[in-house]
Amino acid sequence: xxxxxEAERIARRVRAHAIRMATGGGCFLGASLSCAxxxxxxxxHVLRTSPSRREDPTxxxxxxxxxxxxxALYGTLAELGYxxxxxxxxxxxxxxxxxxxxxxxxxxxxxxxxxLGHLLSVGMGIxxxxxxxxxxxxxxxxxGDGELNEGSVWEAALVASxxxxxxxxxxxxxxxxxxxxxxxxxxxxEPLADKLAAFGFAVAEIDGHHFPSLEEAFAVVPRRSxxxxxxxxxxxRNKGLPSIEGRAERWFVNLSPAEVQMLLQELEGSSAATLxxxxxxxR
Amino acid sequence: xTVAGAxxxxxxxxxxxxxxxxxxxxxxxxxxxxxxRAAIRDLPDKLGDRxxxxxxxxxxxxxxxxxFALRGRIPVVHALxxxxxxxxxxxxxxxxxxxGLPVKLIGGVPGFLSEANGxxxxxxxxxxxxxxxxxxxxxxxxxxxxxxxxxxxxxxxxAPTYVRFNAxxxxxxxxxxxxxxxxxxxxxxxLGVLAAGLLVPYVKEACDRLRDEGISSRLVNLRMIAxxxxxxxxxxxxxxxxxxxVEDHLLVGGVYQLVCEVLVRRGLSVPVLPxxxxxxxxxxxxxxxxxxxxxxxxxxxxxxxxxxxxxxxxLRSSEVVDVHFEPLSSVSNGRSTP
Numbered sequence: 001x002x003x004x005x006e007a008e009r010i011a012r013r014v015r016a017h018a019i020r021m022a023t024g025g026g027c028f029l030g031a032s033l034s035c036a037x038x039x040x041x042x043x044x045h046v047l048r049t050s051p052s053r054r055e056d057p058t059x060x061x062x063x064x065x066x067x068x069x070x071x072a073l074y075g076t077l078a079e080l081g082y083x084x085x086x087x088x089x090x091x092x093x094x095x096x097x098x099x100x101x102x103x104x105x106x107x108x109x110x111x112x113x114x115x116l117g118h119l120l121s122v123g124m125g126i127x128x129x130x131x132x133x134x135x136x137x138x139x140x141x142x143x144g145d146g147e148l149n150e151g152s153v154w155e156a157a158l159v160a161s162x163x164x165x166x167x168x169x170x171x172x173x174x175x176x177x178x179x180x181x182x183x184x185x186x187x188x189x190e191p192l193a194d195k196l197a198a199f200g201f202a203v204a205e206i207d208g209h210h211f212p213s214l215e216e217a218f219a220v221v222p223r224r225s226x227x228x229x230x231x232x233x234x235x236x237r238n239k240g241l242p243s244i245e246g247r248a249e250r251w252f253v254n255l256s257p258a259e260v261q262m263l264l265q266e267l268e269g270s271s272a273a274t275l276x277x278x279x280x281x282x283r
Numbered sequence: 284x285t286v287a288g289a290x291x292x293x294x295x296x297x298x299x300x301x302x303x304x305x306x307x308x309x310x311x312x313x314x315x316x317x318x319x320r321a322a323i324r325d326l327p328d329k330l331g332d333r334x335x336x337x338x339x340x341x342x343x344x345x346x347x348x349x350x351f352a353l354r355g356r357i358p359v360v361h362a363l364x365x366x367x368x369x370x371x372x373x374x375x376x377x378x379x380x381x382x383g384l385p386v387k388l389i390g391g392v393p394g395f396l397s398e399a400n401g402x403x404x405x406x407x408x409x410x411x412x413x414x415x416x417x418x419x420x421x422x423x424x425x426x427x428x429x430x431x432x433x434x435x436x437x438x439x440x441x442a443p444t445y446v447r448f449n450a451x452x453x454x455x456x457x458x459x460x461x462x463x464x465x466x467x468x469x470x471x472x473x474l475g476v477l478a479a480g481l482l483v484p485y486v487k488e489a490c491d492r493l494r495d496e497g498i499s500s501r502l503v504n505l506r507m508i509a510x511x512x513x514x515x516x517x518x519x520x521x522x523x524x525x526x527x528x529v530e531d532h533l534l535v536g537g538v539y540q541l542v543c544e545v546l547v548r549r550g551l552s553v554p555v556l557p558x559x560x561x562x563x564x565x566x567x568x569x570x571x572x573x574x575x576x577x578x579x580x581x582x583x584x585x586x587x588x589x590x591x592x593x594x595x596x597x598l599r600s601s602e603v604v605d606v607h608f609e610p611l612s613s614v615s616n617g618r619s620t621p
Contacts, residue, residue, distance in 0.1 A: 057354065057355075104382070110353070111349075111353065111378075111382070112377075112381060112382065114377070115373060115377050118346055118373075118374060118377055118378055119346070120346070121342065121343040121344075121345070121346025121347050121349075121350070121374075122346045122347070122349045122350045122353070122378055123350060124343070124346070124347050124350060125346060125347035125348060125349060125350020125351045125352075125353070125354075125358075126350040126351075126353060126354055127350070128335065128347065128350070128351070129313075129350060129351045129354040129356055130354070132313075132332050132333065133354070152342045152343065152346075152374075155340050155342060155343050156340075156342075156343045156346065158338070158340070159337050159338065159340055159343050159347075162338070163335075163337075
């Protein structure tokens with residue numbers, strides 16, 4: 001059985017990075033912590049890429065179209081040597097490019113995002129190009145579940161299936177939330193796995209915080225020859241911080257320095273923190 | 284600025300053949316379409332898996348084109364100009380524009396070329412939206428030979444580019460193409476005429492006929508809208524006391540406003556008359572009828588240019604304003620009557 005202790009340690013450090021980025025202007029902590037385990041698992045166990053392979057045309061690609069969760073990506077890339085972790089302290093500084101959405105000025109970021117529903121099709125272009133040129137690259141696109149409201153995702157899904165892009169993997173960070181409201185109370189997505197299957201994807205539903213489940217999900221890509229893969233990863237907003245796990249209003253957070261320390265201690269197993277900082281509510 | 288008359292192309296050249304030729308010589312090219320093969324029917328056979336039809340999915344096509352470009356390819360994408368520039372606008376802006384990727388956007392039946400399709404198909408705002416994307420080149424060929432003259436440089440330049448596709452036949456002999464340069468079609472000093480796209484050959488004929496009446500025009504083909512050939516505009520304003528801008532586009536964000544911006548920025552004050560669409564859709568019909576109805580047939584252009592010329596020879600400034608040919612009853616609400 002695979003030992004995931006190192007991946008778990010990295011994931012904890014990535015969460016700590018995200019918490020430290022959630023001050024002095026704040027960040028979208030909820031989605032960052034829901035997808036942290038997925039990103040760490042992909043970068044440590046699945047993606048055939050590395051800091052030295054950033055220009056290698058045979059590498060695998062990871063795209064992060066929802067973008068809000070970029071602190072988790074910044075943290076993962078820093079932990080894996082794409083840039084020094086000290087650089088993360090530049091978050092939101094005009095001297096750097098570590099802002100609220102991913103961009104290619106950050107080593108390891110393959111493409112920028114921000115507007116939802118774009119990068120499945122960008123990933124499909126990469127995947128189809130790799131097929132045409134006979135390359136081994138695979139493309140992993142981590143979408144948010146709220147993002148699935150966008151019609152462009154489903155338009156792209158139709159085409160991904162039509163073009164038989166079995167080197168394409170769509171991962172849904174199924175944390176159950178739009179911005180401040182549960183997906184099922186606004187625009188219900190269920191039965192999501194069935195919908196993706198009906199669009200021609202080979203689908204698996206897993207626990208997105210459980211490394212053995214992630215291992216099983218990504219052990220064989222494609223899951224079905226000639227079909228794109230979809231992994232619906234059940235996750236929890238703000239996973240790792242029980243005081244704010246699954247909380248609708250703790251989507252974007254801007255913590256006081258004292259709250260950062262409390263949450264860092266909570267992450268390490270201390271008692272739950274009580275936040276008094278103003279939540280960002282858009283709805 | 285380049286001067287017309289220097290290049291002749293073999294008669295059998297078409298857009299499709301030239302694109303195939305370029306693509307077969309350079310494996311970086313891939314051709315995409317959102318199920319519109321009108322201009323590229325023979326390419327699937329020639330290009331094999333480098334021809335990709337994504338179906339009626341303009342947004343997905345643009346996203347995929349960005350992905351192809353990230354892998355070092357030069358995607359040449361095809362759709363009707365309205366659906367390409369408007370439905371997929373944010374994909375063009377975000378995925379192509381922000382990244383500055385060499386995606387070539389070929390917009391079919393722009394402007395009056397949408398003929399009888401009606402307002403949904405009238406790309407008369409395409410220049411406005413494409414101009415708003417930093418770094419976007421815009422090529423606006425006057426006819427098929429202009430299109431073919433510019434195509435190699437446009438497709439191999441590193442910038443994202445919108446091509447206002449126009450393969451209309453005309454008798455114009457074009458100058459060699461250079462990125463960012465306009466083409467001087469005739470020299471004169473009575474009227475400065477700046478035109479772009481489909482209307483250029485009609486304006487050329489109108490100007491030639493006026494020359495017989497003793498009115499000489501300096502006619503410039505603004506082949507590229509971005510980057511714009513500022514010197515060609517400035518020089519025309521300096522030589523002629525009246526400038527006319529001819530376009531099958533809304534005045535908002537189109538060539539007229541671009542010319543005015545250039546002249547104001549350069550401190551030149553001359554009357555600039557718009558021959559374009561002033562806040563309304565054009566009347567849908569077959570092309571010849573559209574041109575006549577909207578005032579862009581050769582006969583109507585002659586009348587309008589003659590009037591513009593009279594304005595520089597002593598009429599009061601209030602009479603400089605060009606007259607639109609649309610009856611007032613149908614333009615008062617900003618829409619064409621159905």
